Amino acid sequence: MACFLYHCVSAASALKLMIYISMSGLRAYEIEGVARAVLPRFFLQDLNPEAWNVVSSFGKKIIVTALPRVFVEAFAVEYMGVDRVIGTEIEVDAEGRATGFVVKSRVLAGLNKKDAVQKLAADFMADVGVGKYKSTGHFLSLCKEAYVVRSSSSKGHLLAEYKLPKPIIFHDGRLVQRPDPLNALLTFLWMPLGFLLALVRITAGALLPMCIQYYTYWLTGVRIIVKGQPPLETTKNGHGTMFVCSHRTLLDPIFLSAALARPITAVTYSISRLSEFLSPIPTVRLTRNRDQDAININSILAKGDLVLCPEGTTCREPFLLRYSSMFAELTDYIVPVAVNCRTSMFHGSTSRGWKAMDPFFFFMNPSPVYEITFLKELPMEFTCRGGRSSHEVANSVQKVTAGVLGFECTNLTRRDKYRLLAGNDGSINAR
Secondary structure (H helix, E strand, O other): OHHHHHHHOOHHHHHHHHHHHHHOOOEHHHHHHHHHHOHHHHHHHHOOHHHHHHHOOOOOOEEEEEEEHHHHHHHHHHOOOOOEEEEEOEEEOOOOEEEEEEHHHOOOOOHHHHHHHHOOOOOOOEEEEEEEOOOOHHHHOOEEEEEEEOOOOOOOOHHHHOOOOOOOOOOOOOEOOOOOHHHHHHHHHHHHHHHHHHHHHHHHHHHOOHHHHHHHHHHOOOEEEEEEOOOOOOOEOOEOOEEEEOOOOOOHHHHHHHHHOOOOEEEEOOOOHHHHHHOOOOEEEOOOOHHHHHHHHHHHHOOOOEEEOOOOOOOOOOEEOOOOOHHHHHOOOEEEEEEEEEOOOEOOOOOOOOHHHHHHHHHOOOOOEEEEEEOOOOOHHHOHHHOOOHHHHHHHHHHHHHHHHOOEEOOOOHHHHHHHHOOOOOOOOOO
16 A cells, blocks of 8 residues: 555655554653664664765764654664654654654655755755665755766665764664565565574473483574584593583574583573573573672582573673673683674564563574584683782683674663663563
């Protein structure tokens, strides 16, 4: 219907219909949250590299768009360094819910764009204007220089070749691919089959012994790539080995155990009870009380090996969050593990959604890939026993892991991620 209205009636009519369908009844803060957490990555794919090269060279930048302002503002201001966004305003009722209509029934398209710009100042004249050839003719008449953007073969490679003022490190949402009509259709067609496939994979993982999990996953289409030399199961001086992993999804410890062909106890914080029930490996919940957590971890290490993710939360992009130094204070037998995963349809992690569905969404991918790289055990002289501080040990493990993965180290934490994506500090009580 929207396509028919766009081609046969007007773009404004099509946009009004899509706004009503997608936003009617939603609370305004929920719309703002999705715009901040999910949309920036998809907007990035729409940025034309050549156009951005021109726009980024100027100081003050204003975006004029027919899309709802609330959709665009978070990405434009936070990541593009834009000073102001002028867009279609959605109508919100007294209870803070979107009615599905736009303010004054006015979509910012055609002459409405020109009128909105002229309201900035009576004699407003921009130095340079950049816009699409179909929808910005009136608006570009207010610019001293005007450039028309057409389709570009390099579209979609902005992040790698044209750096934004601020990189997109955190984002949410389940979809990996931009939901254009073809991708959306394929995703909906795949979901029933994908869910059945996920049930098979999860059931096999929960019931079959860990020593054959590697081959079981391969038979069901999950590829596990193991690099480096996995250490043998040994207990040194009554103390097990701590595997310190980068964190991509809550399944990291399970795939590490599959690579080692034995179950390794994992310490967790905020996974759901359902995930704990389905887990084929032992799990121990952290309390975020440093002293109590240290006691719990030492008791596990006294019995055998343990896997820990010192970032404290997952990150989808090629960045490593700050490593907590607590692991370095508890043991000197540390094996860094570089973990990465690749999916084609669904992300296996979320900040705003239902975490119990994380493993289901990961296993719903047709052929997900997990890459486990075992690094050499940390030499004793690089541990706390060797005279290093716990922070130095944590930073060195983070740096060597990032080097193997080709990632960038950051000082960002779990709290930074959840404040951006979910509006809280990431604690269990907050969510």
